Amino acid sequence: MESPPLSLSQLATQHDYDPDSMPVEQARQLIRHFLHPLTEQETIPLHEALNRTLASDVASPMNVPPHDNSAMDGYAVRFVDLTDGAVQLRVIGSSYAGHPYAGHVTTGECIRIMTGALIPDGCDSVVMQEHVKVEGALVEIRNSHRPGQNVRHAGEDMQQGATVLARGQLIRPAEMGLLASLGFGEIAVYRKLKVAIFSTGDELQQPGAPLASGQIYDSNRYTLMGMLRELDADILDLGNIRDDRDSIKKSLLQAAAQADVIITSGGVSVGEADYIKQLLAEIGEVVFWKLAMKPGRPLAYGKIGACHFFGLPGNPVAVMVTFQQFVRDALRILMGQAIKPALTFKAICRSRLKKSPGRTEFQRGILSRDDSGELVVHSIGNQGSGILSSMSKANCFIVLPMAQGNVEIGDSVEVQPF
Ligand code: AMP
Ligand code: MG
Numbered sequence: 001m002e003s004p005p006l007s008l009s010q011l012a013t014q015h016d017y018d019p020d021s022m023p024v025e026q027a028r029q030l031i032r033h034f035l036h037p038l039t040e041q042e043t044i045p046l047h048e049a050l051n052r053t054l055a056s057d058v059a060s061p062m063n064v065p066p067h068d069n070s071a072m073d074g075y076a077v078r079f080v081d082l083t084d085g086a087v088q089l090r091v092i093g094s095s096y097a098g099h100p101y102a103g104h105v106t107t108g109e110c111i112r113i114m115t116g117a118l119i120p121d122g123c124d125s126v127v128m129q130e131h132v133k134v135e136g137a138l139v140e141i142r143n144s145h146r147p148g149q150n151v152r153h154a155g156e157d158m159q160q161g162a163t164v165l166a167r168g169q170l171i172r173p174a175e176m177g178l179l180a181s182l183g184f185g186e187i188a189v190y191r192k193l194k195v196a197i198f199s200t201g202d203e204l205q206q207p208g209a210p211l212a213s214g215q216i217y218d219s220n221r222y223t224l225m226g227m228l229r230e231l232d233a234d235i236l237d238l239g240n241i242r243d244d245r246d247s248i249k250k251s252l253l254q255a256a257a258q259a260d261v262i263i264t265s266g267g268v269s270v271g272e273a274d275y276i277k278q279l280l281a282e283i284g285e286v287v288f289w290k291l292a293m294k295p296g297r298p299l300a301y302g303k304i305g306a307c308h309f310f311g312l313p314g315n316p317v318a319v320m321v322t323f324q325q326f327v328r329d330a331l332r333i334l335m336g337q338a339i340k341p342a343l344t345f346k347a348i349c350r351s352r353l354k355k356s357p358g359r360t361e362f363q364r365g366i367l368s369r370d371d372s373g374e375l376v377v378h379s380i381g382n383q384g385s386g387i388l389s390s391m392s393k394a395n396c397f398i399v400l401p402m403a404q405g406n407v408e409i410g411d412s413v414e415v416q417p418f
Contacts, residue, residue, distance in 0.1 A: 021292045023402060024360045028326060030287070031301055034308070037336040038260070040191045046179055049171045051232035052189035053336045058165040063155035064181050068119040070095075072150040075132055075139055076113040076123035078105065079147040086142045088135075095120050110139060119151055126150035158182070168338035190336040193231075196255035197224050198238035200248060200267040201314060206240070219388060220265035220312075220319045227323050228263075231331055243267060249279050256284070256304035260334060263327065266314030268298040276300055276311050284309065292359040292402065295385030296322040308334070315385040321362045321397075324418075344399060344416045351379035353407035355400050364394035367415050377415050394418070 022030075041055035070076065081089060089110040095101040097116035105111060105122035113119075113126060125148055133140040158164050164182070169175060171189070179187055204218040205211055218240045228235050236259050241251050248267070255262040267276050277300070280286035284304035291299055295318040300311030310327050312319045332339045347367060355361055365377040377398055380390045397416040400407065407413060 021358075022289050024291060024293050024325065027289055027291055027299070028329070031326060031330050032333065034287075034301075034303065035330055035333045037334055038190045038193065039336075041188050042191050043186050043188050045186050046176065046184055049179070049187050049189060050173070050176055051230075052171050052192075054165055054167055054169045054171060054175075055188040055190050055336065056167050057163050058179065058182070058184075058187075060158040060160055060162050060164050060182055062182065063160045064158040065152055065154060065156070067154050069097075069152050070113045070115055070117050070119060070126045070150060071152050072126050072128045073114050074129040074150065075127045075141070076101075076105070076111040076120050077125050077127055077141070078107065078109075078123055079125045079145070081107060081110075082125075082127075082141060082145050084144070086140055088138045088140050091137055091139060093120075124148055124151070166338065168336055170332075170337050192234040193261065193331060193335050194236060194259045195228055195233040195261045195263060195331070196236040196238055196259035197221060197228070197263045198251050198255070199240040199265050200243055201240065202243045204240040204266075219316050220314070223316065223320055223388075223391075224263060224265065224323065227320070227328065228331075231328065231335070233261075233331065233335075245275065245279065248276070249283065252279065252283060252304060252309075256307040256309075259307060261308045261310065261331065262304070263310045263312060263323075265312045265319050268300050268311045268313055280304070280309065280311075293321075293325075294359050294361045296325070296362075297359075299326065301326075313385075316388040317364075317385040317391055320391050321385075324397075325362065342416050344414050345375070346412050347375040347377040347415045349379075349398070349407050349411050349413045350376045350409060351407075352409055353379055353398065353400070353413075354383075355404055355406050357403055357405050360402055361398075361400040361404075362416075363398040363400060364390045365396050365398040365415060366394060367396040367417060375415075377413060 076095060077089060081087060090108060091112055092109045093101045093103060094112040095117040096114045100118035101111050101120040105120050111120045111123060125145065127141055127145060131143045165175060199218045199221045203214060203216050205215040207217050225235060238251050238255060241247050277286055277288050280302045284302055286302035288300050290297055295315060296313055298313050299322050302309045312322050329339050353363060363383050364380045366380060367377045370376045380393045382390060395418055399414045399416050
């Protein structure tokens with residue numbers, strides 16, 4: 001499955017390698033050649049496992065549920081006792097969740113039973129309490145019934161020995177519960193991925209401090225932190241760095257010595273491009289791409305020693321789009337996760353969209369259902385790559401493929417919900 005790593009010179013000789021306008025999907029595939037998942041693992045308490053990645057397959061050590069139990073409040077019976085007409089059975093005991101009935105049930109007898117309680121020995125079916133008439137110690141059962149009704153069988157959720165989760169599975173709330181239901185108090189996961197981040201730009205100021213003339217607040221580092229926290233990465237925050245060769249070099253070297261991945265923003269567009277490129281070439285290896293996409297045309301990928309480097313553009317929307325379209329899956333692969341392509345579907349576009357053929361665009365949209373229940377999407381308006389409020393207003397990308405031109409109202413478009 002895994003391809004051998006390509007060297008940059010091999011990469012450059014591939015006939016369709018166009019570093020000035022690389023299609024999005026090709027860039028994704030190429031990055032993948034360089035990604036080798038973490039192998040180090042650690043065993044952690046289950047309650048700390050949310051958002052971590054399973055380091056081995058999990059086989060069920062037991063049946064879940066462990067015993068046959070009742071799906072209803074009612075009476076546990078022997079099905080053979082139920083005739084077509086009415087029958088009266090004697091209630092000889094009870095079985096509550098956590099308090100099973102210890103004895104054996106024979107002809108003409110039944111047991112009061114609650115949801116989740118063990119099916120008593122001798123019984124095979126449960127009659128809902130709504131379907132019986134209680135007369136002292138007797139219950140009268142009419143209606144027609146099925147053998148085995150209202151019984152949850154041992155192992156019907158998970159069978160002992162069966163593989164229930166695969167290595168590489170992201171642990172979400174459902175997996176937390178599933179692992180708990182199998183009795184795992186701790187679990188083997190891959191270690192956290194360490195990601196160093198810094199912003200570049202002489203114009204950047206820390207939020208919380210006053211702005212001098214010509215300054216703007218460094219927002220990219222905060223969107224990056226948010227997106228990295230969602231992935232449960234270990235973040236090494238190196239702050240914002242001046243547009244100064246030596247400072248950037250120092251930060252890159254410091255980050256490479258401590259982190260698995262470095263993500264920066266800014267300093268990769270025209271004019272500054274060669275700058276990062278030169279530095280990377282000097283201390284590492286650089287795959288520098290101009291992608292056929294908008295926003296996010298300039299995206300640098302390279303390596304400094306074993307450390308991966310993603311140089312994202314400076315424009316705030318481009319940072320989010322390139323992270324979500326390239327970096328996130330790359331990080332998940334490094335974390336050992338099995339990744340699936342993002343879910344997209346068709347919606348009717350209710351706005352006119354300007355689009356030039358020759359690049360993939362990720363426009364920001366608001367997806368909803370109209371009065372007739374049809375999925376429709378509206379543009380958020382200004383699609384400028386500096387308009388960060390568009391990412392907050394939007395709830396989806398409208399993904400417009402390379403060949404697509406302008407979109408007219410009523411056209412069908414592909415959307416990718418956030
Ligand atoms: P650059 O790629 O460095 O030329 O930056 C492109 C645009 O993004 C410029 O308008 C920058 O001021 C802006 N920008 C760069 N870095 C940041 C940042 N960390 N936060 C907000 N805006 C930024
Ligand atoms: Mg800059």
